[in-house]
Amino acid sequence: MTDDDPLVLxxxxxxxxxxxxxxxxxxxARLAAAGLPVPPGFHVTTAAYRRFVAAHGLQExxxxxxxxxxxxxxxxxxxxAEKISALFAGQPMPAEVAEAVAAAYRAVGENDPAVAVRxxxxxxxxxxxxxxxxxxxxxxxxxxxxxxxxxxRCWASLWTARAIGYRARQGIDSGDVSLAVxxxxxxxADAAGVLFTADPLTGARDRVMVNAAWGLGEAVVSGxxxxxxLVVAKAGGSILRxxxxxxEVMTVRTADGTHEQPVPADLRERPVLDSGQAAGLAxxxxxxxxLYGQPMDIEWARHxxxxxxxxxxxxTALPEARExxxxxxDPKGKYVRGSVxxxxxxxxxxxxxxxxxxxxxxxxxxxxxxxxxxxxDEPFAVIGGYAYYNVAYTAxxxxxxxxxxxxxLASTLPKALRTAPERFREAHADYAAVxxxxxxxxxxxxxxxxxxxGVREIVEAAAHYYGAIQSGVLPAAYISESMFTxxxxxxxxxxxxxxxxxxxxxEHKPLRAEKALYxxxxxxxxxxxxxxSDRFAAYLAEFGDTVYDLDFAKPLPAEDPExxxxxxxxxxxxxxxxxxxxxxxxxxxxxxxxxxxQARRGPRAAFARRMLRWAxxxxxxxxxxxxxxxxxxxxxxxxxxxxxxxxxxxxxxAAQDDVFWLRLDELAAAVGALDSGHGSPADSREAVAxxxxxWQAQKAVAPPHALPAEGGTKVLGIDFSRLLPGxxxxxDSDVIKGVPGSPGRVTAPARIIHGPDEFDRMRPGDxxxxxxxxxxxxxxxxxxxxxxxxxxGPLSHSSIVAREYRIPAVLGTGAATGRLVDGRPVVVDGxxxxxxxxxx
Numbered sequence: 001m002t003d004d005d006p007l008v009l010x011x012x013x014x015x016x017x018x019x020x021x022x023x024x025x026x027x028x029a030r031l032a033a034a035g036l037p038v039p040p041g042f043h044v045t046t047a048a049y050r051r052f053v054a055a056h057g058l059q060e061x062x063x064x065x066x067x068x069x070x071x072x073x074x075x076x077x078x079x080x081a082e083k084i085s086a087l088f089a090g091q092p093m094p095a096e097v098a099e100a101v102a103a104a105y106r107a108v109g110e111n112d113p114a115v116a117v118r119x120x121x122x123x124x125x126x127x128x129x130x131x132x133x134x135x136x137x138x139x140x141x142x143x144x145x146x147x148x149x150x151x152x153r154c155w156a157s158l159w160t161a162r163a164i165g166y167r168a169r170q171g172i173d174s175g176d177v178s179l180a181v182x183x184x185x186x187x188x189a190d191a192a193g194v195l196f197t198a199d200p201l202t203g204a205r206d207r208v209m210v211n212a213a214w215g216l217g218e219a220v221v222s223g224x225x226x227x228x229x230l231v232v233a234k235a236g237g238s239i240l241r242x243x244x245x246x247x248e249v250m251t252v253r254t255a256d257g258t259h260e261q262p263v264p265a266d267l268r269e270r271p272v273l274d275s276g277q278a279a280g281l282a283x284x285x286x287x288x289x290x291l292y293g294q295p296m297d298i299e300w301a302r303h304x305x306x307x308x309x310x311x312x313x314x315x316t317a318l319p320e321a322r323e324x325x326x327x328x329x330d331p332k333g334k335y336v337r338g339s340v341x342x343x344x345x346x347x348x349x350x351x352x353x354x355x356x357x358x359x360x361x362x363x364x365x366x367x368x369x370x371x372x373x374x375x376x377d378e379p380f381a382v383i384g385g386y387a388y389y390n391v392a393y394t395a396x397x398x399x400x401x402x403x404x405x406x407x408x409l410a411s412t413l414p415k416a417l418r419t420a421p422e423r424f425r426e427a428h429a430d431y432a433a434v435x436x437x438x439x440x441x442x443x444x445x446x447x448x449x450x451x452x453x454g455v456r457e458i459v460e461a462a463a464h465y466y467g468a469i470q471s472g473v474l475p476a477a478y479i480s481e482s483m484f485t486x487x488x489x490x491x492x493x494x495x496x497x498x499x500x501x502x503x504x505x506x507e508h509k510p511l512r513a514e515k516a517l518y519x520x521x522x523x524x525x526x527x528x529x530x531x532x533s534d535r536f537a538a539y540l541a542e543f544g545d546t547v548y549d550l551d552f553a554k555p556l557p558a559e560d561p562e563x564x565x566x567x568x569x570x571x572x573x574x575x576x577x578x579x580x581x582x583x584x585x586x587x588x589x590x591x592x593x594x595x596x597x598q599a600r601r602g603p604r605a606a607f608a609r610r611m612l613r614w615a616x617x618x619x620x621x622x623x624x625x626x627x628x629x630x631x632x633x634x635x636x637x638x639x640x641x642x643x644x645x646x647x648x649x650x651x652x653x654a655a656q657d658d659v660f661w662l663r664l665d666e667l668a669a670a671v672g673a674l675d676s677g678h679g680s681p682a683d684s685r686e687a688v689a690x691x692x693x694x695w696q697a698q699k700a701v702a703p704p705h706a707l708p709a710e711g712g713t714k715v716l717g718i719d720f721s722r723l724l725p726g727x728x729x730x731x732d733s734d735v736i737k738g739v740p741g742s743p744g745r746v747t748a749p750a751r752i753i754h755g756p757d758e759f760d761r762m763r764p765g766d767x768x769x770x771x772x773x774x775x776x777x778x779x780x781x782x783x784x785x786x787x788x789x790x791x792x793g794p795l796s797h798s799s800i801v802a803r804e805y806r807i808p809a810v811l812g813t814g815a816a817t818g819r820l821v822d823g824r825p826v827v828v829d830g831x832x833x834x835x836x837x838x839x840x
Contacts, residue, residue, distance in 0.1 A: 005047040007100040011040060011184070020045045022120030022180035027312050034291050036284065037308050041115065041184030042104040046122060048097045049155050049179050056091040059175075062159060066174040069164050077161035088156035093148050101151060102144045105183065112143045114186040114253065117150035119157050121179050136160075139216065140186055140253045147183060154181045187308045188253060189301035191272045192217030193227055196315060197234075197285045198295040202697045205295065207240060208232050208285045212272035214263050215250030217299055217310065228272050228823075234286050237279025243752065244271050244823025245761065269749070269763070271823050273302075280307055288312050324384045324701050328708065335381055335388035335707045340466065340550070342791050343629065345771040346755065347385030347698040349553035350691055351640070354664040355456070356552060357387060359463035366464075367471045371412045374400040383707060385698035417479065420472030424621055427468035428628065434461040435632035443642040448674040451639040452667065458632040458639075459552070469625040477615075477622045484611035488597070490604045497593040498743065500803050502612055505586030506620040509627035510778040510801065513543040514579045517564065517779065521571030522578075536561070536568075546776040547630035548756045552637055553660035556630065557776055559637075563759035567779035570764065579782075586804065623800060627775040643667070646674055652681040653688065661688040702771070702790065705814040736816055738788070740833035741799035741809030746786040747838060752822045753780070767828055769816050773798045781805045786828035788816045788835050802830075810835050 009016045009029075016029035021043045032038040053059050062084055069080040093101075108115065117138045136157035138150040157163070158179040167174065193212040198205045211227040226248075231241040246268050249260045273281070281300060284307060289296050292314065299311040328335065340360060348357065357380050368375035374397055376390045393401075416423075438454045446454075485499040492499075516539055524532045544558025557564055571578070597609060644659030647670055653659065659667065662684060670681035751766035753759065759780060762768065768784040770777070772791045778801055781787070787802045792811035802809035808830030810816075816835060820826060825838040 005045065007045060007048040007051065007097055008104045009043040009045055011038065011042055011182075013043070016043050016045075018122060020047065020180065021182070022046065022122050023313070024118060024120035024311060025180050025182045026120075028182055028184075030291065031288070031309055031312060034287075036288065036291075037306070039116075039185045039187055039308055039310070040108060041182060042108070043120075044097075044101055044104075044151055044181040044183065046178040046180045048100070048151075048181075049158075051094055051097055052091070052152075052155065055094045056087075058087050058091070061087065063175050066159065066164050066168075069161075069168065071165040071168040074161065074165070077165045080164055081159055081161040084159040085156045088152060088159075093152060098148055101148060101183075105144055105147050108183070108185055114140050114142055114188070115147065116182075116184050116186045117141050117147060117154060118182045118184070119154040119179055120182050121158060121163075122177055137218075139218065139258045140256075151181050151183070155179050184310075186253070187301040187303050187310070189216050189303050189308075190214065192299075192301040192310075193272070195281060195285055195298050195300060196295065197289040197298070198315065199231065199700065200315070202700045204697075204700070206234055208234060208282050210273070210278065210281055213247050213250065214267055214272060215252050216258060217301055218251045218258065230273060230278055232278050232282040234282055237275075237282045239275055239278055239821060240818075241752070242271065242278075242821045242823060243761070244269060244749075246763065247272075269823065277302065277305075277307070284309060324698050326384045326704070326707060328383060329378070329381045330390075330392065332392065333381070333390060333707075334392040335383060336391050337386065337388055337703060337705055337791055339389060339470065341387045341389060342772045343547070343550035343626075343774050344387045345774075345791075346549060346551070346554075347695050348382060348387055349551055349660045349695075350663045351660045351667065352551040352553055353382050353387075356459055356463075356550075357382065358664075359456075359459045360466065362460070363463035363467040367467050371408060371416065371471070373404050373408060384701070384703060385695060386703040388707065416472055417476045420476040421617065421621060424468050424473050424625060427465045428625075431461045431465040431628075431631055434458055435635050438632070438635035438639065441635075441639075443639050446639075446642075448643055448646060448671040451643055452671045455636050455639050458636040462629060462632050465631075466629055469622075469629075473618065473621045473625050476618045480611065480615035480618050484608065484615045487604065487608035487611045491597070491600050491602075491608055496596060497589065500743075501589050501593045502597075503590075503615060503619045504804055505583050505590050506616070507583075508620045508623035509543070510546070510623055510775045511579060511583065511804070513546065513627075514778060514782065515583075516543065517568055518571050518578045518580070521568050524568075525572050525574065540564075545630050545634050546627050547633060547774055548776045549774065550629060552630075552633050552640070553657075556633055556637070557756075558634060560756060563756040563776075564779055566760045566762065567782055570783060575764065582805070623775065643671065643674075647681055647684075650674065650681050652684055654685045658684070658688045661691045702815075702818045705791070734837050734839075736788075736810075736813050736819060736835040738810040738813035738816070738833050738835065739792070740830055741787070741792070741811040742802035742807060742830045744786070744806070744808035744830045745827065746808050747825055747827045748785045749823050750788070750820045750826045750837075752817050752820060754817070767826055769820055769822075771817055773801070781807070786810075786830070788813060788820075788826075788828060790814055790817050 005020065006015070009021065012029055012032035014033065016025055018026045021029060025043045028038055029043070053062070065080040065083050069076040071077065105115070119136055136154055138153065141147055141150045158177065167177065191212060191214055193210060194217070195208050195210040197208050199207055199209055208231070210230040210232060212230065213227040226245040228245055229243045230239055232238070233240055247263045248268065250263050251258050251260055284300070285296070285298060288298060288309070292312070295315045296312050297315050298309060301308045301310055361378070361380055364379045365375060376392070379390050381388045381390055434457055438458055441454065443451060481503065484502070488499050520532065520535055520539055523535065540558040540561055544561070545556055547556065548554055594612070597605065597612065640659050641656050644653060644656035647653040647659060648656055652670055662670070666682070666684060673679055673681040746767065748765050748767045750769050751762050752769045753762060754771070756776070762780050762783050764783050765785045766783065767786045767788060768780050769788045770790070772789055773787070781801050782805070784805070784807060786807050787798050787809040789798050789811045790813055792798045798811050799809050808828045810828055810830060810833050813835065820835070820837065827836040827838060
């Protein structure tokens with residue numbers, strides 16, 4: 001470059017390269033030259049910056065001050081930045097620079113158009129570095145004097161404390177940097193945001209991820225607002241996922257700049273983008289990605305329905321794109337997700353897959369042997385990271401099953417159903433004793449091998465306990481309710497209550513937990529300003545072991561109580577009837593229904609009453625049982641995290657919780673090395689990072705309900721997968737079909753919740769849409785107007801709790817979380833078992 005280099009350049013000038021126009025400017029020049037919808041403007045080149053610095057003899061002093069700053073001592077960076085800023089502020093703009101900028105500004109438009117003045121450094125927006133946010137941007141600048149002042153402030157921002165420290169850490173010589181400035185017409189955006197031309201979580205290249213908020217895009221870029229998030233297919237532009245957030249603030253123009261103001265009430269929960277605009281953004285994203293030949297991070301804005309591109313830079317950190325492998329362990333096998341897998345909505349951690357699932361396998365085989373029925377050697381499989389049940393019944397197995405069934409049906413099953421409550425209580429007592437013993441143990445002093453043995457003992461006790469539920473309480477509940485319903489229909493008269501009314505209002509752990517949380521909210525409302533933390537801690541001590549997910553790698557409510565706090569805050573508003581009132585109403589309705597039935601005479605009524613007594617005896621145990629599956633998980637997690645701490649100290653892991661990403665054989669070998677004192681545990685940090693990345697890719701997809709997808713559960717020529725609700729959702733119809741779980745009909749926004757980290761997105765009156773719900777999800781039912789799940793049946797947790805709350809439920813859709821659009825209204829018909837999107 002020479003002294004003859006231009007001081008300003010047109011926005012699309014081919015000379016606007018990195019050296020003259022900086023990273024941001026060079027990228028905008030490329031976009032504008034390609035004909036993309038970039039707002040008009042011009043570059044104030046690095047030659048203008050150098051002319052200013054040279055005219056006032058500032059370079060040597062600037063470099064000296066920057067060199068004296070240390071990134072490890074922030075106060076030195078602050079001091080250097082303050083002195084350099086004063087140097088810039090105290091000097092006038094050279095006349096030739098001021099004249100060139102003023103002429104270029106007049107060419108943008110008449111009557112002093114509003115412009116954005118953005119810094120563009122020569123070491124910025126490069127594939128190997130991310131300098132985003134290091135220099136300043138000034139919006140809504142009017143008039144030549146204000147533009148010239150903003151340009152000078154941008155130059156000074158090359159030397160902010162943050163920029164000085166960042167360059168020092170990156171080893172960039174302060175004498176080698178200079179700054180260009182981009183001046184563009186300001187888009188008076190009604191909406192704006194950023195998008196990525198690949199999924200930044202999974203690395204998938206076939207989709208774009210869009211963040212969108214109302215107003216100017218600064219609130220999104222700076223993180224001041226939680227934007228809507230959309231995932232849009234590159235091919236066709238269809239919305240694959242849309243999460244509509246509550247947008248509290250927006251950045252808007254004012255007479256002298258910009259400021260944040262509240263979003264109008266009618267826009268806060270409205271989607272920012274419709275399907276056509278999302279598809280339009282996806283098309284622009286593909287065009288820009290093809291122009292650059294790599295995944296891009298793009299800033300965009302919308303005004304009067306037209307989309308504008310404000311910036312594009314390479315994505316600096318993108319995980320390797322991964323495909324989920326759905327290869328079957330047995331190519332001829334048949335697998336479904338059901339039963340215990342309903343408590344495992346996400347991909348399994350490696351440790352649970354090899355320790356937890358094996359314990360469940362042994363408990364399952366033990367149960368089948370005890371009742372004299374043949375079963376698979378491998379009842380479970382991990383496919384695509386998810387847990388599946390093996391249902392590959394061969395002709396030989398079916399024949400052995402038929403031979404064993406007469407004795408089973410005549411003797412074993414009736415005895416199992418009759419003794420279900422006693423066996424459940426015994427298993428619960430055994431499990432509680434194991435959990436209590438290890439809860440009291442000093443894990444810090446125990447040898448590593450003893451800790452791993454304790455974890456095995458806890459997990460085996462949990463699996464045995466679940467086996468008692470699965471082989472006794474659950475079938476007893478299914479059969480008793482079904483038999484009562486059938487018997488009741490024989491004596492039911494017009495105007496009589498539904499069968500479900502007879503089974504509601506009983507006390508169980510999830511209800512006790514909800515009442516305790518509600519009472520805590522009432523106490524807080526009655527004692528404003530008083531500390532509630534001790535009372536909340538006591539609540540967590542009693543109910544904090546109810547699992548969000550059966551995988552012990554997942555934090556428990558006691559460790560991650562934020563989802564509960566969301567419900568606590570809602571209860572504190574006093575805007576909903578409490579659980580005490582709801583239970584009283586259910587009990588009253590149940591007792592009235594029972595009195596009606598008791599007044600009936602005849603053998604059919606007597607049989608219905610007998611079946612009712614059985615069903616009412618079992619009903620509370622079902623929810624109590626499932627709620628306590630994680631009873632031993634606090635102790636198990638404490639022991640495992642202690643092992644993780646020791647492995648971090650030994651250099652084998654990077655973080656304590658990485659222990660859950662080891663397989664059992666690896667953990668056993670590491671434990672042996674820790675206890676022997678000979679040699680070090682194997683370094684597993686790279687393997688853990690690889691497994692975490694694979695898990696993220698698996699989590700991003702919805703697991704098929706049955707595998708293989710076609711004929712996945714065909715046994716003896718009958719394709720049972722066609723009987724699964726999700727199978728009926730493969731067509732073109734908007735209507736999603738499932739199993740009726742709780743009666744009623746509601747129209748409300750769908751809120752797709754993937755896990756407890758998203759509980760705070762739920763708003764009163766939303767339709768809760770989830771893959772599954774476990775007892776720890778019960779707090780969300782207080783907010784929901786209806787429930788829709790991918791997995792589950794009429795007697796699953798979702799159905800039971802929805803009936804308690806008297807809200808509609810449609811379960812086992814197999815497709816709702818993937819097909820519904822977050823925030824868009826749906827009609828949930830709990831009688832018909834259908835979910836229908838409402839099109840505006």
